[in-house]
Amino acid sequence: MRIYLLSLFILISQYGWTQKSWKTFVSEKGAFSADFPGEPQVTTVNRETPDGVTIKINLHMYTAESVVAYVIYNEFPVGFNILDDSLYLSQVSKEVIARISQDTTALKALVFDGFPGRKFSGNVKDGVTELNVILRTNRAYIVTGFFPEKRKADLAKFMKSFKFLPYKKPEWASHQSSENYFKADFPTEPTEEEDNSSGTNMQVYYGQDIYSGNNYSLAIEKYSIYTQYKNDSAVLASRANAYKLRGDSIIQERDVQVDGRPAKDLIIRQGNNHFQFRVRTFTRGLFGYTLFTFLPPDEIQGETANHFFNSFRFNGVPPGDLLSDKKSLLLKDIVSSDTSVWKKAKSAFSEYEFKETDIEAIQNLITKTYSDDRESEDSRKEVMLNVLRDLASEKSITFIEKVFPSLSANPSQEYAALKVLSSINTRQSLAVLAKLLPKHKPVKDDSWKYTSIFSPYVVDSALQKSFLLNTVKFLSIPEYKGGLYMLTNHLLKNKTLLFGELATYKKIILQDFESESQTYLKDSTYQNLNDIVDILGYDQLTEKEISTLYKVSRQYDLYLTPRVVTTLLRLKRKPDEAIMMNLAKDLASRTNFYSTLSDYGIERYFPVKYASQDSLAIGEFNDYLVGEYDSDYTSFQIEIVYKTERDYKGERKKFYVVKFFDPYDEVWYRGICGGYTPAKIEAWGNATSSDFTIDTGKGHDEYLKMYLEEIQKAAE
Numbered sequence: 001m002r003i004y005l006l007s008l009f010i011l012i013s014q015y016g017w018t019q020k021s022w023k024t025f026v027s028e029k030g031a032f033s034a035d036f037p038g039e040p041q042v043t044t045v046n047r048e049t050p051d052g053v054t055i056k057i058n059l060h061m062y063t064a065e066s067v068v069a070y071v072i073y074n075e076f077p078v079g080f081n082i083l084d085d086s087l088y089l090s091q092v093s094k095e096v097i098a099r100i101s102q103d104t105t106a107l108k109a110l111v112f113d114g115f116p117g118r119k120f121s122g123n124v125k126d127g128v129t130e131l132n133v134i135l136r137t138n139r140a141y142i143v144t145g146f147f148p149e150k151r152k153a154d155l156a157k158f159m160k161s162f163k164f165l166p167y168k169k170p171e172w173a174s175h176q177s178s179e180n181y182f183k184a185d186f187p188t189e190p191t192e193e194e195d196n197s198s199g200t201n202m203q204v205y206y207g208q209d210i211y212s213g214n215n216y217s218l219a220i221e222k223y224s225i226y227t228q229y230k231n232d233s234a235v236l237a238s239r240a241n242a243y244k245l246r247g248d249s250i251i252q253e254r255d256v257q258v259d260g261r262p263a264k265d266l267i268i269r270q271g272n273n274h275f276q277f278r279v280r281t282f283t284r285g286l287f288g289y290t291l292f293t294f295l296p297p298d299e300i301q302g303e304t305a306n307h308f309f310n311s312f313r314f315n316g317v318p319p320g321d322l323l324s325d326k327k328s329l330l331l332k333d334i335v336s337s338d339t340s341v342w343k344k345a346k347s348a349f350s351e352y353e354f355k356e357t358d359i360e361a362i363q364n365l366i367t368k369t370y371s372d373d374r375e376s377e378d379s380r381k382e383v384m385l386n387v388l389r390d391l392a393s394e395k396s397i398t399f400i401e402k403v404f405p406s407l408s409a410n411p412s413q414e415y416a417a418l419k420v421l422s423s424i425n426t427r428q429s430l431a432v433l434a435k436l437l438p439k440h441k442p443v444k445d446d447s448w449k450y451t452s453i454f455s456p457y458v459v460d461s462a463l464q465k466s467f468l469l470n471t472v473k474f475l476s477i478p479e480y481k482g483g484l485y486m487l488t489n490h491l492l493k494n495k496t497l498l499f500g501e502l503a504t505y506k507k508i509i510l511q512d513f514e515s516e517s518q519t520y521l522k523d524s525t526y527q528n529l530n531d532i533v534d535i536l537g538y539d540q541l542t543e544k545e546i547s548t549l550y551k552v553s554r555q556y557d558l559y560l561t562p563r564v565v566t567t568l569l570r571l572k573r574k575p576d577e578a579i580m581m582n583l584a585k586d587l588a589s590r591t592n593f594y595s596t597l598s599d600y601g602i603e604r605y606f607p608v609k610y611a612s613q614d615s616l617a618i619g620e621f622n623d624y625l626v627g628e629y630d631s632d633y634t635s636f637q638i639e640i641v642y643k644t645e646r647d648y649k650g651e652r653k654k655f656y657v658v659k660f661f662d663p664y665d666e667v668w669y670r671g672i673c674g675g676y677t678p679a680k681i682e683a684w685g686n687a688t689s690s691d692f693t694i695d696t697g698k699g700h701d702e703y704l705k706m707y708l709e710e711i712q713k714a715a716e
Contacts, residue, residue: 035161079206093118185311226348285318385416442479454483456490485531499538537570590619595683637661642700
């Protein structure tokens, strides 16, 4: 169901021109008609996409001296759908226009007979041309004419004559499978294939209507014998959610029955797509069934779609039961000596919803010895320890302290045991954690894991200082440094900890600063330097250390440089003004730089030229877009189109409506920034985001009002 672009090679032959009478050409197979200035030649060729998919291109062309008129439509292989019509149309249209050396920016949107498209008209050498690209669900039609200037009226006649004809009704084929316990009608005998790309055991039947190119499909998922749901409603909710698309989708949902089984019917329109998904999903035994198609709105519940959806029947009873309790089976199978059995149980173990009453049984299993105990990670015992972590019961504290020595052969199991204590997050559990940390052999090359153990976002705020003072002595252990520096920086920043309480460890902090700085200056990489730089701002440094800070500040990094510059200011040193100006000017660093200064109450040093809420709002929205597009450093085109104040969550706040250019869809979308406290300058708002609706240039206040209402409604 991926999007495949139509690869066009327009071959324009030159013939001696003779005047011929106009002819109405009708293609029953292509379901269109058009008036050509003569008899068109009909050719079919196959083109292969860069991904190796073969697309059939049907070409209907009339050529004469200085005249070319043609209609092309394509046919995709069975099961392939164009899921994003705007992307497909933009790229195909540009490819066609580029091949005739015309300006692609002159393309305009088109709606033809209710279907989306693109159109172009312009002058070419010795004549005029027009082009329409129309997407009729799963077929792209390209209608193009090149005529001499004096025959401009003939060009218009040809273009206006193109019409879609109704598709012939499909000739249904009844298909049944004893293996998958169903029978259903498809528009042709379906193509069957396995699909395990998402990690599930999936079998898909694709049936394509040969007259329209539309696909009608059935996907069958085979659940694990360990899968359990509370009731049928929970099963259906889970299955329906899997088929719902991104946040801007419009969804109609209703409960239906399929051969006596409860089912969910979904009709989904995604964003600005003209076409819609129809999904019907249901289960029986350990089998999950989903019927789906992708059609225009007036066909999505039409005769053909309804025939397909209503034809499904069970011809047997699939084995198993999704509603039965699987706990006993899991606890039995995970300790099996049969590798194939315990590996399946292990995969299901972490997904099962165990309860506190199951803790003793799981602890008893952990005390046993297993054949995979010496595996580096993901052993059965580690999976069971992870369940104790999720349950976070104080009943596990004494158990972990007792069992820990027996895990010494496997650092990953030791780490899982430490995470159990970290997740319990009480004074007693953290005390035992601090006691066990020096006895643990850290997992090699996985120092990021230990950051989560010390993280201030994990450790209860009332316990953070005592936990740090019990563990800061482990700064000499490389894998523990990241988490310890993060927690230290956090406690210094919120004034829970004074730098003087770290006096014993200043030497190692300075050593790490020097070592990491040299590495950074050599190859631009760093691990803990950002937190160390912040920590150094709380105490006096020697001129050597100040000099190193200046060197680090000159090697530009979006995240580290603002922190180094801020530390220099905190130490009453003057950073390079050009660096500060660049940090403020660059959209990718602007808001972060201001925020870093604000954390220490020295935002007065932020360059005046960019020290406005308007400027910071654009910077924050740029940060939001970088995250949304999962993009590397990028400065997007963003413009403020409206700003106002309004009551939001019980406070008066300032909001912006912005428009931004999507470089992929080549369209301007809208978003909001805010809310910010009026009469102040703030780095971050709590509602900055976008629903990716196209900017119309008007209705900004109503857009803001509706969007804020949606955010508050979702929060409730």
